[in-house]
Amino acid sequence: MLWKTTLLQFAALSSVHANTIATSNHARSDQLRWGACDVDDPSLQCANLTVPMDYTDPDSDATIQLHLLKVPAVRTPKKGSILFNFGGPGLEARHSLAGLSKRILALTGGDYDLIAHDPRGVAKTFTASCFNTSEERMAGPYAAMSSVADPEDRLALSTLWGASLALGNACYDYPSFQDKGPNLGTVFTARDLMQIVDAVEGDGLLRYWGLSYGTALGATVAAMFPDRIDRMILDSVVNPHQFYNYYDTEIWADADMVFSSFIKECLKAPEHCGFSHRNSTAFDIEKDIYNMIDSLKTEALAAGDQVVDSAIVRSFIRFSLYSPSSYSYLSRALDLLLSNNAAGFMEIYNENLAEGFLATVAQDESAFAIPCSDKIAPQQTFTELGEIFTELNGESRLLGSSGSGLAMICANWRFQAKERYTGNFESKTKHPLLVIGNRYDSATALRCAQNVTASFEDSVLVEHGGFGHGSWSQGSACTSKIIRSYFAEGTLPEYGTICEPDYGPFEPKTIDDVLKDIGFMDGE
Numbered sequence: 179m180l181w182k183t184t185l186l187q188f189a190a191l192s193s194v195h196a197n198t199i200a201t202s203n204h205a206r207s208d209q210l211r212w213g214a215c216d217v218d219d220p221s222l223q224c225a226n227l228t229v230p231m232d233y234t235d236p237d238s239d240a241t242i243q244l245h246l247l248k249v250p251a252v253r254t255p256k257k258g259s260i261l262f263n264f265g266g267p268g269l270e271a272r273h274s275l276a277g278l279s280k281r282i283l284a285l286t287g288g289d290y291d292l293i294a295h296d297p298r299g300v301a302k303t304f305t306a307s308c309f310n311t312s313e314e315r316m317a318g319p320y321a322a323m324s325s326v327a328d329p330e331d332r333l334a335l336s337t338l339w340g341a342s343l344a345l346g347n348a349c350y351d352y353p354s355f356q357d358k359g360p361n362l363g364t365v366f367t368a369r370d371l372m373q374i375v376d377a378v379e380g381d382g383l384l385r386y387w388g389l390s391y392g393t394a395l396g397a398t399v400a401a402m403f404p405d406r407i408d409r410m411i412l413d414s415v416v417n418p419h420q421f422y423n424y425y426d427t428e429i430w431a432d433a434d435m436v437f438s439s440f441i442k443e444c445l446k447a448p449e450h451c452g453f454s455h456r457n458s459t460a461f462d463i464e465k466d467i468y469n470m471i472d473s474l475k476t477e478a479l480a481a482g483d484q485v486v487d488s489a490i491v492r493s494f495i496r497f498s499l500y501s502p503s504s505y506s507y508l509s510r511a512l513d514l515l516l517s518n519n520a521a522g523f524m525e526i527y528n529e530n531l532a533e534g535f536l537a538t539v540a541q542d543e544s545a546f547a548i549p550c551s552d553k554i555a556p557q558q559t560f561t562e563l564g565e566i567f568t569e570l571n572g573e574s575r576l577l578g579s580s581g582s583g584l585a586m587i588c589a590n591w592r593f594q595a596k597e598r599y600t601g602n603f604e605s606k607t608k609h610p611l612l613v614i615g616n617r618y619d620s621a622t623a624l625r626c627a628q629n630v631t632a633s634f635e636d637s638v639l640v641e642h643g644g645f646g647h648g649s650w651s652q653g654s655a656c657t658s659k660i661i662r663s664y665f666a667e668g669t670l671p672e673y674g675t676i677c678e679p680d681y682g683p684f685e686p687k688t689i690d691d692v693l694k695d696i697g698f699m700d701g702e
């Protein structure tokens with residue numbers, strides 16, 4: 179299963195420049211009929227919406243079904259709907275929204291319906307699959323994709339390159355993927371969002387909160403339909419220029435700093451920190467961990483029948499840094515490995531990552547079918563990509579090389595989206611965007627948030643001084659109040675606003691505790 183850890187980039191991706199095709203009000207929309215969902219919670223409602231498969235071909239009758247899930251507003255009068263995308267691409271947005279419904283109702287005030295749909299390619303919506311079964315998927319090129327290839331590791335890079343060529347071929351040759359490959363791009367998903375707006379909103383305006391990959395989607399829809407944006411939050415932001423026209427290097431820019439800060443914060447919370455018994459400085463612990471990772475590159479360990487190499491350790495660090503709720507066990511696992519206890523490390527890995535986060539990742543090719551069909555980068559050959567591998571490693575010595583697999587798959591991807599966004603994202607939206615970037619986010623660096631803020635007129639960036647991927651991973655009353663009043667009144671905070679979280683990253687608390695403290699969670 180390790181291939182998934184190396185490929186899912188933003189978990190936390192024809193040409194259009196806000197003008198090419200005018201099909202925003204598509205006549206083929208169904209009337210939505212909300213009914214029961216295939217989940218336990220009876221308060222949730224589901225519906226299907228028929229949209230064109232190919233927006234660039236007005237003569238085609240081919241359609242696809244979008245599957246929507248709604249968390250109904252809990253207050254009246256209802257103000258409309260907020261749409262969501264939680265990233266991936268490849269994550270099932272409907273399941274994410276169902277799981278987060280209480281928290282998001284609290285943050286958004288309760289007078290909006292909350293709606294998520296699985297974007298085209300994802301889960302059961304026009305599934306981006308290139309294999310008949312998951313056994314075939316795992317036996318094919320994926321078998322070779324578990325490594326995290328550093329720029330100087332020619333053998334690992336070469337193996338990944340061959341595997342990415344093979345995957346490109348597998349998808350190109352898979353019969354039912356022919357129609358799908360060119361119709362999965364982010365611009366079509368942006369148009370799908372507006373179809374949903376047309377079906378549910380009287381005012382025809384979009385209210386949206388996107389995280390991670392959902393910020394690339396949000397920036398795209400905002401640049402294409404600036405006059406139809408009523409509210410938009412971009413939270414844990416990717417650089418959308420790189421998303422379309424380069425490789426995703428900048429997202430890694432803070433990862434090494436975040437890891438250093440993780441160790442420092444750990445030592446400040448001895449009762450939750452695996453390193454505290456070491457009588458050692460943060461500086462020395464960090465040095466020892468890097469040395470341990472280097473030694474695993476030349477001599478891997480085993481725990482029972484499982485290999486413990488530098489790739490698995492770095493993937494574990496990468497995904498654990500997503501959320502402070504993982505920090506305590508991450509420190510314990512690394513502490514065990516520093517004492518050469520590979521079995522102890524794998525026990526924590528298996529318990530928390532293999533069966534938790536990774537089990538939720540979709541069993542299809544959407545994680546690269548979507549971003550790779552959007553991307554046209556100058557570097558295409560193995561030799562040309564050398565500079566990208568070096569750049570990734572330069573952005574983060576610890577985690578940057580995790581991006582080389584996706585870069586190679588995109589270089590060898592043989593479908594291009596029928597419509598791509600080719601503009602510069604400079605636009606003035608009907609209502610300004612609220613952008614949020616965490617100071618300690620290893621997966622999307624703060625400077626990406628600064629980048630999009632610069633291109634959308636009057637948008638305001640909130641620097642959220644928390645750890646993790648997404649502003650709610652370490653809760654702050656200050657950030658929560660800004661989000662609520664943005665949706666309620668459209669208010670934007672002062673330029674240069676910085677919000678600090680209300681508890682430390684190693685404290686066993688969540689944003690829900692903060693939302694209760696400030697009275698945002700009613701009835702609890």
Ligand SMILES: *[C@@H]1O[C@H](CO)[C@@H](O)[C@H](O)[C@H]1NC(C)=O
Binds near residue numbers: 211243245
């Ligand atoms: C939506 O369509 C799927 C099949 O495509 C079906 O299984 C599901 O029941 C439909 N949902 C609703 C709410 O109609």
Ligand SMILES: *[C@@H]1O[C@H](CO)[C@@H](O)[C@H](O)[C@H]1NC(C)=O
Binds near residue numbers: 310314
């Ligand atoms: C996948 O299924 C199709 C249609 O059933 C079949 O023709 C093809 O041979 C299968 N591919 C493999 C690799 O088994």
Ligand SMILES: *[C@@H]1O[C@H](CO)[C@@H](O)[C@H](O)[C@H]1NC(C)=O
Binds near residue numbers: 457
């Ligand atoms: C901790 O390290 C310091 C400096 O290396 C040393 O003086 C001290 O005795 C050590 N304490 C313990 C309990 O080992």
Ligand SMILES: *[C@@H]1O[C@H](CO)[C@@H](O)[C@H](O)[C@H]1NC(C)=O
Binds near residue numbers: 419632
């Ligand atoms: C945003 O990022 C792109 C791509 O890296 C870069 O060309 C551009 O100059 C950046 N814009 C700002 C305002 O930093």
